[in-house]
Amino acid sequence: MAKEKKEKKVKAAASGNDSDMEVDAPRKTLEISPIASPLAQDKLTKKLLKTVKKAAKAKHVKRGVKEVVKGLRKGEKGLVLIAGDISPIDVVTHVPVLCEDNNVPYVFLPSKEDLGTAGSTKRPTSCVMVVLGGKKKDMDAAKDYKDLYDECFSKVKELDEAIIY
Secondary structure, X not given: OHHHHXXXXXXXXXXXXXXXXXXXXXXXXXXXXXXXXXXXXXXXXXXXXXXXXXXXXXXOEEEOHHHHHHHHHHOOOOEEEEEOOOOOHHHXXXXXXXXXXXXXXXXXXXXXXXXXXXXXXXXXXXXXXXXXOOOOOOXXXXXXXXXXXXHHHHHHHXXXXXXXX
């Protein structure tokens, strides 16, 4: 009997009929927090992740809440990207307030896994800060991603200004 069910699943998969077929792997749905505003759209998200990837290669990235908060308190300027699917969200709720106090633009991205991968870590990352030039303001290493950074910076700035609090 179990063999018959398996054969039916295989036949249904081959014919493209999904109604009889059971789905073994659950589909991944992102639970984005209601406070995740402004949330980057798909096109902007791809550009931001590409920027983070290039900045991480040049070592101009701060990863995680602790490093980002430390950089903001020291007065470093850059672009802050926060994952919108963090649970519990209380972990990152103070970061947007710090960004607003220091006039640093920030944006929420849908996935912490994508943010961690772009930041060249194996673990999901809750927030990332891209600092153009890094600690030593090494602009030679930043020339690879400077144009992309400037474009993303201006778009995120527009998103921040469009939000009415």
